[in-house]
Amino acid sequence: MVADPDPTPTENAFQDSDTQPIPIDGSMMEGGGQILRYTTALSCLLRKPIHVTNIRANRSKPGLRPQHLAGILMLRDLSEADLTGGKVDSQEISFRPSRLKSGVYSVDIGTAGSISLLIQIALPCLLFGGGESTISMTGGTNAPLAPQIDEFETVFLPVVTKHFGFTASISVLSRGYMPVGGGQVNLKVHPVGNKGLTPMVLTDRGKVVRVHGRVFVAGVLPMQIAKDIRSGILSVLQPYLSDKVVLNIELTQDTTARRGGNASGAILWAVTDTGCILGSSTLGEKRTKPKRSGVMVAESLIKQLEFGGCVDEHVQDQIIIFMALAAGTSHVVTGPLTSHTETAIKVMSDLSEARFETSALDDGRVEIVCRGIGLGCPPRDY
Template identity: 45%
Template sequence: MDSAAVEIDGSVMEGGGQILRISAALSCITGSPIKITKIRAGRSQPGLKAQHMSGLQLVSELCGGTLQGAAMSSTDISFNPGKIQAGNYTADTHTAGSVCLLMQVSLPCALFANGNSKICLKGGTNAEMAPQIDYTVKIFKPIVERFGVHFDCDIKMRGFFPKGGGEVLVTVNPVKELLPVVMTERGNITKIYGRAFVAGVLPYKLAKDMSTAAVRTIRKEIKDLYINIQPLQEKDQAYGNGNGIIIIAESSTGCLFAGSALGKKGVYADKVGIEAAEMLLRNLRHNGCVDEFLQDQLIIFMALAKGTSRIRTGAVTLHTQTAIHIAEKLTQAKFSISKCGDERSSNVSYLIECEGSGAVNPHL
């Protein structure tokens, strides 16, 4: 292992798998070797789980790197990256581990390859403690495309807890460099829509109950918009049983927000609908331009872009602060966070600014 490896404490701040994902992706892109210790030290089951291992192995394959210590429950790993190569790759968690988190670690790397890459990701498409695939396609994808990122995401099969079995095919086009993004004006909310789904043997009535409860909850606060949440029964494109809902709000300036929830055994369907609706409303009360879940996912792209990005958000999450900490450690990017004065909303909003490092794809 190169003695100049950047040492990263995996237990700092949020202390979760996100530190691994951002560190591994930035190591791969910048060519800096890393050593991560105390991985997920504060969690009930510390160390690497299946989804973290799959992600690290995928990044290592993408760049022909050397990965040491990547075993189940391991708390220390070393990674020495090679050159990023376009190609066909597969990562399989063999569990309900999130395919969206696998995409989070691999997508930034594939952008700096020497051609198009096809990445097949297997696991849970709609998993707890991770973005649902619908969020990734409907919210993350259109916003990240503003940085000049282009990728397609084909949902072949949905997979749920505990079996997984989902499959998503991601096709990524390389970029020369990423553009900075400015999102500071929200405008007005113009549209609210979504999908409430049941899969497997679960009755269609659950989807209708989730949708009805969600609409009723939003109506209490937003009275003048038509809300269209489609109840759906997924028979063929799903492996196993599951139910959930995602509700999306669009603004006049093209900002996107979401609230989502997944059904669990013993939880009434209307409670799932209400949970998603309340999450969306919470993210609409501040006058920011992104919701609390997109906030931290954009940090790596702001850090890599050439120029200054500015994004207005609600309260800055610990996930976002952690992402900024790692991005500043592994790139030349400089972030600042300032409070915004706001007449339109009683809730405080913040401006996250970043002077990006201007990463350049050496192949293009």
């Protein structure tokens, strides 16, 4: 990772890092890379040293993959941390941060690993970096088993910037698909300063007024595949949605990807009259006919809508760290809690003083309440 020559240290007061590292068992609960991502991000934000063992112990290939290592090295540079164990396949690391900085950075995963998962941990840290920051990231924009960059642009980022009160933007310069990667994305973040993050209050899902979609093909794949995916989407959504709901599905043929990056897929997002945004996505597979892919992604969106929550199951776990850092009490109504969300809540509760409560509502939805720590804000009485 390369930084500008004179990054600006943050002026936020952090806890004294001259302490014994907090032990983290990477095999607990969900047991994947999420535990590593959130614990290292919180380590930077709270200036708490950590020692993580059993990294990704519940995965078929335990230990750090290039994507996870790229994320750790990025956070190391953002926080001037001391890192031991930072190698591919490592199942144990020690991470001792110093002070978060702002600046201009670049990071290359080196594979088609997910850029979105790098953004997931970089964003909360850069909000408290003391100045405006930009990170140029190279890797996979539309990777399996990870949020597609389109979901971050159309669903995740609009939700968190609006409801937590900060400014950030994503610019997709080129796309990277399996197996070659090579996509380039810039993340630009403005610091929150001593006002901190505002608490999120999102309890009324409202009625769906618009559904948008992006169906794409890349590389040598013909446009007919995108048309077939859209046909599958429309066959499900048109009978389901009211005539008053605006339905717009865009077809695109991506020419920005590196040669060899052949891919297809779709991203859908629904907007409600109370400002909620819920999404779903899919990547094409050789064993699945394109029209069937369209049917599946449309059915996935309907499932999110039927849950009745204000965020979808993918954004659900990604907002937990912001709820923990916000100044005040957040209230969010969601569908059933996912294992990723339950893991995120445990990590935030164990490493910070944020206090979470979850309660099942009569209609099957769940309310998440969090009294955040108000990071970066002056001390306050609750």
